[in-house]
Amino acid sequence: MNLVQSLDRRAVRGTLSEAVVDLSAIRDNVRTFRRLIPQDVLAVVKADAFGHGAVPVARAAVEAGATWLGVARTDEALRLRAGGLTVPILTWLYDAAELMLLGDLDVDVSVSTVAELQRVVSIPSVHNVHLKLDTGLHRAGSAPDQWIELTRAAAHYEALGAVAVRGIWSHLSHGDSPEALQSRRQLQLLRTGVSLARRAGLRPSVVHLANSAGAITLDAPDCDLVRIGAGLYGIDETGIGPRPAxxxxxxxxxxxxxxxxxxxxxxxxxxxxxxxxxxxxxxxxxxxxxxxxxxxxxxxxxxxxxxxxxxxxxxxxxxxxxxxxxxxxxxxxxxxxxxxxxxxxxxxxxxxxxxxxxxxxxxxxxxxxxxxxxxx
The missing domain is CATH 2.40.37.10 (Lyase, Ornithine Decarboxylase; Chain A, domain 1)
Structure with a gap:
C-alpha cells in the first residue's frame, strides 16, 4: 500500500462527514417493485447511482432481482463491467468513438436515427441496440414520421448480421402524474411503434417505457421491462413507500x-x-x-x-x-x-x-x- 492509499484509508476512518448507504434498502426497494408489477426491473444507476455508488448499488439491485442495468454514459457502463456486473446494460448517451469499446463489453446502446444506426453498424463488433421512439418527451428518440424509415433500416442491417435489435423503448414526460393521461397517450404511440417495427420484420425481446412512478401509475402489461431510478433510492413519487437508502x-x-x-x-x-x-x-x-x-x-x-x-x-x-x-x-x-x-x-x-x-x-x-x- 502506498502513502496516498494509506492516508486515504485513515481519512475515511476518521472523517468528519460521510454518506452512509444502506444496501438492504436498495434490495428492499427492488423487491417492492417486483412484488407490485409483473415486468422485469432495469435498475438505473447513472450518475454514480444518484450519488450512492454505482457498483455497490448495482450489485445489491441485481441480488434482489433486477435483470438489467441502465446508465447514461459510456464510462458508467465500463465501470459496471469492471466491477464484475454481467447482466445486460443499456446506455443512451455515447460518442461514436466509444462504440467499439461498448461492443467489446457487450453493452447495449440506444439508437434514435438512421444516422446513429449507420454509425453503430460501421463498427466491426455486432451491437445490441434499442430503438428509441419519441412519444412526447421531445428529447432523444425518433420522430414518429421517421420511425418507419428507422425500423426498416434496422431490419435490413439485422438481416445482414450487422446489428441485433434487442429492444424498443421510449420515456415518459408525465410519469409521476397520478391520472396518467399523457402516459397512456405515450403508451399508445409506443404500441403503434412496436407494431410498425414488427411489420418491418423486427422481433425485439424487450419493450420498455415506464420509470419508477410510471411503473405504478401506468397499466402496460405489453411492456416487458420497467426502468427504476428514483424509487431505487427511496424517492417516493407514488406512495408505495420505498426506503431512503x-x-x-x-x-x-x-x-x-x-x-x-x-x-x-x-x-x-x-x-x-x-x-x-x-x-x-x-x-x-x-x-x-x-x-x-x-x-x-x-x-x-x-x-x-x-x-x-x-x-x-x-x-x-x-x-x-x-x-x-x-x-x-x-x-x-x-x-x-x-x-x-x-x-x-x-x-x-x-x-x-x-x-x-x-x-x-x-x-x-x-x-x-x-x-x-x-x-x-
Missing part, C-alpha cells in the same frame, strides 16, 4: 457562544436576537449542501433540530444550538429517512426549491461513502 452524517467541528446582536457567516445575513450557542458543520456547497436552502434548513443533533444560520459557505455552515450543551465531535444528521426526526432529502429539496434527485446527486466526492446493511 442514504443518510448524510457529520460531526460538529467547533462550538462557540455568541451574544445577541452578533452576526454569523459572510455578510452577517443572520444577526443573533439572543445569546446563543452556535456550532460549525464541516460541509458546504462544494459537498452538495444547497446554498439557497439556508433560510429554512435544519439538521438533527442530540435529538434536536438545529436551524442553519448565516450563509452556507463552500466547506462549512453554522447551526444554532440554542442553550443545548453540545461539544465538538457531536454527531449530526444532515438528512436521513426521517424516522428519528432528522430532515430528509425531500425536506432539503423543498428548502432548496428542487427535487430529491438533485440533493442525492449533488453530494460531492469529498464526502466518502460508507456501506452498511439494515440501517434503521
Amino acid at each position: 442514504m443518510r448524510l452524517m457529520s460531526k460538529l467541528a467547533q462550538v462557540r457562544r455568541i451574544r445577541a446582536g452578533e452576526g454569523v457567516s459572510y455578510g452577517h445575513d443572520y444577526i443573533a436576537d439572543r445569546d446563543t450557542t452556535v456550532a460549525l458543520v464541516p460541509l458546504g456547497y462544494a459537498d452538495g449542501i444547497p446554498r439557497v436552502a439556508v433560510r429554512e434548513a435544519s439538521v438533527l443533533s442530540r435529538g434536536v433540530r438545529m436551524p442553519v444560520i448565516g450563509r452556507i459557505a463552500m466547506d462549512q455552515f453554522v447551526v444554532d444550538a440554542g442553550d443545548l450543551a453540545v461539544e465538538p465531535g457531536e454527531p449530526v444528521t444532515v438528512f436521513g429517512d426521517g424516522s428519528d426526526g432528522a430532515p430528509t432529502a425531500l425536506d432539503w429539496a423543498e428548502w432548496a426549491g428542487t427535487i430529491p434527485h438533485d440533493i442525492y446527486c449533488g453530494i460531492g466526492s469529498r464526502v466518502p461513502r460508507r456501506y452498511e446493511e439494515g440501517i434503521q
Whole structure:
C-alpha cells in the first residue's frame, strides 16, 4: 500500500462527514417493485447511482432481482463491467468513438436515427441496440414520421448480421402524474411503434417505457421491462413507500457562544436576537449542501433540530444550538429517512426549491461513502 492509499484509508476512518448507504434498502426497494408489477426491473444507476455508488448499488439491485442495468454514459457502463456486473446494460448517451469499446463489453446502446444506426453498424463488433421512439418527451428518440424509415433500416442491417435489435423503448414526460393521461397517450404511440417495427420484420425481446412512478401509475402489461431510478433510492413519487437508502452524517467541528446582536457567516445575513450557542458543520456547497436552502434548513443533533444560520459557505455552515450543551465531535444528521426526526432529502429539496434527485446527486466526492446493511 502506498502513502496516498494509506492516508486515504485513515481519512475515511476518521472523517468528519460521510454518506452512509444502506444496501438492504436498495434490495428492499427492488423487491417492492417486483412484488407490485409483473415486468422485469432495469435498475438505473447513472450518475454514480444518484450519488450512492454505482457498483455497490448495482450489485445489491441485481441480488434482489433486477435483470438489467441502465446508465447514461459510456464510462458508467465500463465501470459496471469492471466491477464484475454481467447482466445486460443499456446506455443512451455515447460518442461514436466509444462504440467499439461498448461492443467489446457487450453493452447495449440506444439508437434514435438512421444516422446513429449507420454509425453503430460501421463498427466491426455486432451491437445490441434499442430503438428509441419519441412519444412526447421531445428529447432523444425518433420522430414518429421517421420511425418507419428507422425500423426498416434496422431490419435490413439485422438481416445482414450487422446489428441485433434487442429492444424498443421510449420515456415518459408525465410519469409521476397520478391520472396518467399523457402516459397512456405515450403508451399508445409506443404500441403503434412496436407494431410498425414488427411489420418491418423486427422481433425485439424487450419493450420498455415506464420509470419508477410510471411503473405504478401506468397499466402496460405489453411492456416487458420497467426502468427504476428514483424509487431505487427511496424517492417516493407514488406512495408505495420505498426506503431512503442514504443518510448524510457529520460531526460538529467547533462550538462557540455568541451574544445577541452578533452576526454569523459572510455578510452577517443572520444577526443573533439572543445569546446563543452556535456550532460549525464541516460541509458546504462544494459537498452538495444547497446554498439557497439556508433560510429554512435544519439538521438533527442530540435529538434536536438545529436551524442553519448565516450563509452556507463552500466547506462549512453554522447551526444554532440554542442553550443545548453540545461539544465538538457531536454527531449530526444532515438528512436521513426521517424516522428519528432528522430532515430528509425531500425536506432539503423543498428548502432548496428542487427535487430529491438533485440533493442525492449533488453530494460531492469529498464526502466518502460508507456501506452498511439494515440501517434503521
